[in-house]
Every structure is written in C-alpha cells, then in structure tokens.
Amino acid sequence: MAERQRVSEERTGNVxxxxxxxxxxxSLLAELRERLxxxxxxTLTGVGGAGKxxxxxxxxxxxxxxxxxGVWLAELAPVDDPEMLVQTVLSAVGVPDQSTRQPLSTLVEYVRHKQMLLVLDNCEHVVGPAGRLVATLLRAAPGLTxxxxSRTLLEVSGETVVPVPPMTVPASVDEPMPTAPGQEYESVALFAARAESRAPRWQITPANWPQIVRxxxxxxxxxxxxELTTVRLRSMSLDELAQRMDDALDPGHLMKLLTRNDTTVLPHHETLHAVITWSHDLCTPTERVLWSRASVFAGTFTLAAAEAVCAGDELAVGDMVDALDGLVTSSVVETTASRGRYWLLEPMRQYGAMRSAERGEQALMRQxxxxxxxxxxxxxxxxxxGPDEIDILHEIGRDMPNYRSVMSAYLAEPDRAQTGLQVAISLARSRxxxxxxxxxxxxxxxxxILEATPDADPLMRAGARAMDVWIDLCTGTDHEHAWSRLxxxxxxxxxxxxxxxxxxxxxxxxxxxxxxDPSGITVLRDAHAQFRELGPDFHQDGTMALILMTIGAVLLGDEQQARETAAxxxxxxxxxxxxxxxxxAMWCQGIADVRFGDPERAVQTLLATLRTQRELGDRWGPxxxxxxxxxxxxxxxxARRAAVLLGAASALHTLTAVRVSQLVPFAAYRQVAEQExxxxxxxxxxxxxxxxxxxxxxxxxAVALVEQQSAALTSTQLIVxxxxxxxxxxxxxxxKLVISLRTVESHVSAILRRLGATNRREIMIWVAQHLA
Structure with missing residues (x-):
C-alpha cells in the first residue's frame, strides 16, 4: 500500500x-532483466501466492x-471501480493531477517523455480497463516500460508473458541434502531463511531433511x-508440522478454489487454498472471526477501524488487539513497521471474503x-x-481506497446514494x-453522485455543486460553464x-x-462571517473563506487593505x-510585497513558503x-531567473491542466512579469x-530548480x-549605481543571506574566491 515504508520519492520512485x-x-530474474x-x-502470470x-x-x-x-508501483488490488483505475495510477506515480475533465490525458502527457519503469500489480480483476490503459500509455510514451x-493475460499487442512457476522442490527424500541451503532448490532456501528468522538456532540437518522435503x-x-507454514515453527516441532500438514493437505480435505478464467494449473490453486485453510484452522476463534470481517477493508486499516467495523458478538473490542496481533504473527495480516496500519495480502483478503460470505456477514460488514x-x-x-491538521489530511490519503469503496457502494444503492454525496462533500470540505x-x-x-441524486436535500446538492464549481474555478475552467452551475x-x-x-x-x-472585481472581497467577508455563525463544525470552512478573501485583497486591494488583511x-x-x-497566508504576504515595492522580501517569504509546503506534503500550493x-x-x-521560473510555472500549469488565462488577475500579473x-x-x-x-x-x-536558482546571486547582487x-x-x-541607499541595503542583506555570511568581510572573501 502507499503507506508502507518506501524509498525516497524524489526521483527513484515509490517502490x-x-x-x-x-x-x-x-535464473528467472536474469531472464527478466534480459527481456527488459x-x-x-x-506480464508475470501464475497461481496466487506464487510470488509475482x-x-x-x-x-x-x-x-x-x-x-x-525512476521505478513506480501502482497497486490495483484496492480498485473496485474501473473508473478509478487511471486516478490510482496518477496518484501512484506522483502526478499532481488537476485536470478536471481528462485524467487519462494528464497521465499520458506526464509519461510521454519519461524514461521510467511502471509496475502494475494485481491486474486480474480490472484486466480489460488495465489492458486498454497499458496500450494507450505504451503508444504515447516510447521511454515507458x-x-x-496478473492471473490472466492483458492481451495487449507486444505483451511478453512470463509465467512465474512454483519454486523448485527436491524430487524425493532420497536426494542429498544441499551443502549450502538453497544451493539447488529455491523452496529449500526460502524455507530455511524464514525458519531461521522465526525459530532462532533452527537449521537444516540430515535428521530433519526428509521432513523438510515432505x-x-x-x-x-x-x-x-x-511463508505461512514456517510461521508454525514457533510453536511446533518439524515432525509435528509435517504430520499436521499431511492431514490438512490430504486430497479428501481440499476445498475447491473459486477462480475466474484463471489460466494457471488448478492443483496449485488447491494446494494454496488448502494451506490457507490450514492456517485458518490453526487460528483462534477470535482470529478467524477477525480475518473474515477484516476482508471488507480496501487497502489498509487502523486498529480503531478494526474495532469499529469488526467487533461484536464473537469478537469483543477488548479481544481485538490480541486477535490482530495473532494474525500478524501468523503472517495472515501485514503491518507497517510502526504497526500503525494493517492490510491483508490479496489471497488472504479473498479467502477472508469467502469465509465472511459463508458466515452470512458480508452485508453487515459492508454496512x-x-x-x-x-x-x-x-x-x-x-x-x-490546528496542529493536527496535516496528520488528518495524510490519514485521509491513507484511507482513500476505503473511501472510494464506500462511495462506489453508495452509488450502487440508489436509495442510499445521498449518503455517498455526504461522504464526497466531507472529503471536499476537508480540502x-x-x-x-x-x-x-x-x-x-x-x-x-450528484447525477445519481437528483432528489437529494436541496442544501446538500447546493453545497456539492458549489464545491464542484470552486474546484473547477481553481484550475481555470470555462467561465460560462462555471457560471451556469453556480x-x-x-x-x-x-x-x-x-x-x-x-x-x-x-x-x-x-x-x-x-x-x-474587488466586490468579491466583500462577498467573501460575508461568507467568512456566515461560516463562523454556524459554529465550530464549520471552523475550517470559515478559515478557507478567510484565505480566499485575503487572496482577493492582495490581488485587487490597495496597499493598506492588502497588507492589513494578510497580516x-x-x-x-x-x-x-x-x-x-x-x-x-505567507504566500499572500509575498504577493503584497511584489505589488507594493518589496520584491526582495517577497522572494524570501515565498521561498520559506515553498519549503514549508514541501515539508508538509502539499501538492497544490507549490x-x-x-x-x-x-x-x-x-x-x-x-530577469533571467524570472524567465526560468516563468518557464517552470508554465510547465506545471500544462502538467496540471491549469489555464492561467482563465484566472484573470493571475494572468494580468503574469503578463507584467513576462514583459519586464x-x-x-x-x-x-x-x-x-x-x-x-x-x-x-x-x-x-520544479522545486529542485527553484532551490538551484535561489542559491545563486542575481546579476545585480553580483555587481553589488x-x-x-x-x-x-x-x-x-x-x-555609483545611481540607486537609492535603501535598495543597496536590501541587496547587501540579501547577499549576506544567500552566501550564509555574517559581515562584509566574508563577502570580500567570497568574491576573492569566486570572482577573481
């Protein structure tokens, strides 16, 4: 999941x-490297659990x-709505998609000139849309691999199919034990590695070799x-493990695995299903209940979510921590290093969903x-x-697979679609x-959801439509279209x-x-007051109205109004x-400084703003x-630095489909900067x-370019x-330069800041070293 521990995402990707x-x-890795x-x-195909x-x-x-x-991973298992496939990939590769109408176009434009590797994991349940997306991307982006x-082929022209077989296994107990575990058989190497990590001092010996082979x-x-079997070495001897497996995997006890057009060999499916069933049988009753109920989650979930959704009847809230810990220990549930979030691997989730259906609980759990x-x-x-704002926003992001599942479910039930609209409005209001x-x-x-709820509460529909128009206006939507919906x-x-x-x-x-029109500032002041009158539940809405009012003041107001409102x-x-x-608010102060004669301070304020935005994980403000x-x-x-940054800003606008020409005051100030x-x-x-x-x-x-540009002195600063x-x-x-003393003082202060110097002597030393 996106919230699992990742390597740096600056350029290397999100794997x-x-x-x-x-x-x-x-050998399979060597083959794949060659094929690349x-x-x-x-397309890697194979039985579930084969390690694709x-x-x-x-x-x-x-x-x-x-x-x-870089190399990028898009995990498709949580995608239960094909319409969200492109958005999932956009989010995975880090595209700040603000293209309000055509997300596919945004994705295509982003990858068109990239030299990157994209991993699409678990495609089988959206194989048709995934295949069409892959074909579109590969045609548009020659540098994309x-x-x-998938358990099934994508059936795309040029597709190279590489089956992922089970690991090699000794043919008989009579085969000699490898002198180095795993030297000949991959399955032996994996068994030994996992057994050693779960049972300290465990090792392969001539005495236990026959049981391992069996x-x-x-x-x-x-x-x-x-992986599932070696977990049991914590509590069982190898002999006990082998005997219990003989019983559990007896052909008479195998349950038929439900598959959909799967091209892999059925016996392997039956084996995996039987092993999962065996793991299930070894769980405590409360663990089994939690396993089936937790299958309702899309993506990851927290302990609080498990307690709220899964507790009841056979599983008390007080037993939840022990049950969840038991499933983690048994490798049924995966967890982050901090144990802040949990998830089921797809074979485990599907098995849990089957058990939930057998228990007659699926409808209840979904509700x-x-x-x-x-x-x-x-x-x-x-x-x-307040202080928890950023944590809340990131938590919403981690839960988005669940929110998407919820909104899709509400859409599927016309009589409950209005509740889905309520969820969508809440997410939009959170910003x-x-x-x-x-x-x-x-x-x-x-x-x-608006289309599906024509008879919803008028205020709810009005709020949703207003939110829809606001988001559209932020990207420069067509004015007539926005006005008609407003x-x-x-x-x-x-x-x-x-x-x-x-x-x-x-x-x-x-x-x-x-x-x-500056009258919009007064209208926004009224909106701010109205939100405040509604009470604390609308506090953040009021803050948003205040910020929008301030943006209007610094763009269109006089100096006193702009500076006072920003302050x-x-x-x-x-x-x-x-x-x-x-x-x-800092950004607004920067605009006021640009307009009213202190561009040097504006640069420092805006650089500080940009760095904070990056630290917070903001993908819109920068x-x-x-x-x-x-x-x-x-x-x-x-002028040169301005031109470079204008080029970078234009590239970001194109990438995110923002039409600055439609944002009239922004377009006016941009035109002035371009002319200057x-x-x-x-x-x-x-x-x-x-x-x-x-x-x-x-x-x-873009952010890296700004940092690079800000590190150097301007041409005027070099002269000073x-x-x-x-x-x-x-x-x-x-x-000498025929400029004001105040301007010179501003330049000298800026030079000291950019060089990290504390006095004029250090400026002299820098000049001697770099400009001699």
Missing amino acids: PLALSSFVGRT TAARLI TRLALELARQQAAAYDD IVAT ILQRLDGIPLAI RHRDYYRDVAARAVATCY YFFFAGTMPEGIRWLER EEAAALVAGLGVDFPPVTQVQGVYWIWVHS VTLRETQREQSPWPMTW IWSIEVLAWAHARLGD AQQALGAADYKAAVAVGARIQSYDE AQLVATGLSNKDIAE
Whole structure:
C-alpha cells in the first residue's frame, strides 16, 4: 500500500523497501532483466501466492538505476471501480493531477517523455480497463516500460508473458541434502531463511531433511504457502508440522478454489487454498472471526477501524488487539513497521471474503464499513484545523481506497446514494483533494453522485455543486460553464430564505477570479462571517473563506487593505497553529510585497513558503508559490531567473491542466512579469531562459530548480558584492549605481543571506574566491 515504508520519492520512485529478504528466483530474474532490454510490456502470470508481486518489486529495485525517471508501483488490488483505475495510477506515480475533465490525458502527457519503469500489480480483476490503459500509455510514451502482475493475460499487442512457476522442490527424500541451503532448490532456501528468522538456532540437518522435503512437496513449492507454514515453527516441532500438514493437505480435505478464467494449473490453486485453510484452522476463534470481517477493508486499516467495523458478538473490542496481533504473527495480516496500519495480502483478503460470505456477514460488514468511513470523514472536516491538521489530511490519503469503496457502494444503492454525496462533500470540505493534488478525483465523485441524486436535500446538492464549481474555478475552467452551475447552486437555496455560505463563498471567488472585481472581497467577508455563525463544525470552512478573501485583497486591494488583511490572516492561522493555511497566508504576504515595492522580501517569504509546503506534503500550493516567485524576480530586476521560473510555472500549469488565462488577475500579473523579463533580456535570451524552466516534467523537478536558482546571486547582487569587496560603503555604492541607499541595503542583506555570511568581510572573501 502507499503507506508502507518506501524509498525516497524524489526521483527513484515509490517502490516499498522490503521488510524481509528476497530469496531465490535467480535464473528467472536474469531472464527478466534480459527481456527488459527488448520488451516494453512484461506480464508475470501464475497461481496466487506464487510470488509475482515480490518478483516484480525485486526486479524493479534491481533495475532502478537503468531508468532516469525512476521505478513506480501502482497497486490495483484496492480498485473496485474501473473508473478509478487511471486516478490510482496518477496518484501512484506522483502526478499532481488537476485536470478536471481528462485524467487519462494528464497521465499520458506526464509519461510521454519519461524514461521510467511502471509496475502494475494485481491486474486480474480490472484486466480489460488495465489492458486498454497499458496500450494507450505504451503508444504515447516510447521511454515507458511496464511490468504487470496478473492471473490472466492483458492481451495487449507486444505483451511478453512470463509465467512465474512454483519454486523448485527436491524430487524425493532420497536426494542429498544441499551443502549450502538453497544451493539447488529455491523452496529449500526460502524455507530455511524464514525458519531461521522465526525459530532462532533452527537449521537444516540430515535428521530433519526428509521432513523438510515432505513439507515442501506437499506445498508444491508455492512461496506464500511456505511463508505461512514456517510461521508454525514457533510453536511446533518439524515432525509435528509435517504430520499436521499431511492431514490438512490430504486430497479428501481440499476445498475447491473459486477462480475466474484463471489460466494457471488448478492443483496449485488447491494446494494454496488448502494451506490457507490450514492456517485458518490453526487460528483462534477470535482470529478467524477477525480475518473474515477484516476482508471488507480496501487497502489498509487502523486498529480503531478494526474495532469499529469488526467487533461484536464473537469478537469483543477488548479481544481485538490480541486477535490482530495473532494474525500478524501468523503472517495472515501485514503491518507497517510502526504497526500503525494493517492490510491483508490479496489471497488472504479473498479467502477472508469467502469465509465472511459463508458466515452470512458480508452485508453487515459492508454496512459497518460504510457507516464508519462516513463518520470518520465527517469528523475529519470538523477537526481539520490546528496542529493536527496535516496528520488528518495524510490519514485521509491513507484511507482513500476505503473511501472510494464506500462511495462506489453508495452509488450502487440508489436509495442510499445521498449518503455517498455526504461522504464526497466531507472529503471536499476537508480540502484533501487540493492538498493531495487530486482535484479531478473530487470533481468526478461530486458529479457522479450528484447525477445519481437528483432528489437529494436541496442544501446538500447546493453545497456539492458549489464545491464542484470552486474546484473547477481553481484550475481555470470555462467561465460560462462555471457560471451556469453556480446559478444552479444559487437557485437551489434561493427559495429557502437562508444564508448559505458555501454558495456565497464561490460567488465571491467567481467575481475575483473571473472578473477581477474587488466586490468579491466583500462577498467573501460575508461568507467568512456566515461560516463562523454556524459554529465550530464549520471552523475550517470559515478559515478557507478567510484565505480566499485575503487572496482577493492582495490581488485587487490597495496597499493598506492588502497588507492589513494578510497580516490578520497570518496572525489567525498562527494562533490556531494551522500549518497549511499558514503557508497560504505567507504566500499572500509575498504577493503584497511584489505589488507594493518589496520584491526582495517577497522572494524570501515565498521561498520559506515553498519549503514549508514541501515539508508538509502539499501538492497544490507549490505550483502557485513558483508562479509568484517568478513575478517577484521580475520586479526585482532579476530577469533571467524570472524567465526560468516563468518557464517552470508554465510547465506545471500544462502538467496540471491549469489555464492561467482563465484566472484573470493571475494572468494580468503574469503578463507584467513576462514583459519586464523580456524587455530586460531581449526576445532571444528570454525565450532561451524560459525554455530552461519549461524542461521540468514534475513537481519535484520544479522545486529542485527553484532551490538551484535561489542559491545563486542575481546579476545585480553580483555587481553589488564586487563593489563591497572594493571597500565601498553602501552610500558610495548607491551613488555609483545611481540607486537609492535603501535598495543597496536590501541587496547587501540579501547577499549576506544567500552566501550564509555574517559581515562584509566574508563577502570580500567570497568574491576573492569566486570572482577573481
């Protein structure tokens, strides 16, 4: 899952760090490495539990250095709605997708010029849509290579199918024991590695060799079956283990495994199913109940979620920790290193779902699951401000597979679809879709559920439509389209005789961003007051209205209004200790400084904002911090740096489908910055500098470019530094350059900050070392 421990995602990708050693498959890995030199699509097929996922991830780790743009994993097992397939892949590869209408186009554009390896894991339940997606991506991106794992073929042109067989097993107990465990047989190597980790001082000996062979033969060399079996060495001797397995795997006790068009050999399926059944039988009664009930979760879950959804009757809340710990110990449930979140591997989840159906509990568990995440989303909105704000937003992200499952389930029941709309509104109000850079997903859920709920409560529909319009306006949607839907929202509440701040807020945003009309500031002030009157459950909505009002003030107000409003907003967010709104308040101060004569301070404020946004994991704010940084550098006279950043901002806008031309005040200030930079550089040099920035292809590359650009002195600062090095005072430098003393002081302060220097002598030393 996305929340499992991962390597750095700056450029290398998101492939999880392995929590246990990879054993065997040496020749198969060598074959796959060879095939990757020619094939662009490799599909690993095989029985469930054969180790397809582990093999694909090990291959990805080994090949990471061969792909300039990294290796990326998209886990498709939680995808129960084919319409969310593209969004899942977008999120996995880290695309800040704000394309409100065509997520596939956004993904295609992102990978078009990438040299990357993409692993699509567990494709079998969405094999048709996955195959079409793979074909589209491979046609568009010549540098893209895809490794898929699936029990069925994708049936895509150029697909190279590599079966993943069970591990090699000794043919008979009469075969000699290897001198080094695993030297000849992969299954022996895996058994030995896992047994040694679970039973200290355990080792293969001539005395236990026959039992090991018997066990491995019974397990057909299936890696997952071996992993499950060796767990029992904590409490059983090898003789006891072998005897119990003989009983458990007797052909008369095998249960037929339910498969769908599976091309793998049935006996292997039966063996795995029997081993899982045996593991199930060895669990305590409470562990078995939890296993079946936990299969309702999509993706990962917390202890609190398990207690809320799975407890009851045969499983008391007080027994939950022991039951969950037992399933982790038995390798039925996986967990993060901190044990903060848990998940079932897909074969285990499917087996649990089968048991849940047999117990007649599936409908009940699905209802509890929906109710729990409906309530969690509502609580998140009510508490998503203050010091815990970022943790709440990241927790929503970790639970998104469950939220998607819940909203899909509500959509499937027309009489309950309105509750699904409530969940979608809660997620949108939390601002998660902005924070995570997945705004189109928010719009798609809102629009799909609005379409399915024409008779829903008018205020709820109005709130959902207003949220839909707001998200669209943020990316520069078509003005007429936005206005028609805003009128629809206003009409829904017009006859009710009440103030409805969600609609008021979006009306204010519309006047500012579409018409550059300062009256929108007053409308947003009214929305802010209306939200505050509704009480603490709408606190974060009020904060959002305050920030939007401040954006309007710094873009369109006079200097006093801009600075006072920005200062008030910063103080309020600091008082609440809300880190994300605080970055927007700082950003607003940066705009005010650009407009009203302090571009050097604007640069420092915006750099601090950008760094904080990156630390918080914000995937939306940095796009606008880089944009305004370009304006600040243009106003500062640093034309080349402004042009580079304008190019980077344009690339991010293209990548995220933001149409700045539709955001009228932003477009106006951008045009001024472009003109200032082009006049200073000349058309040819300006075009070349913009091209440098435009080469970036991701959020991470853009941030790295800003850091690189900010580390150097501007051309004016270089001149001032050289004059300082000659011993001139600030007054002398001002007279020589025919600029104000205050400007020189500002330049000297900036030079000291950028060089990490504390006095003028250190500037002299730097000049002597670098500019002699």
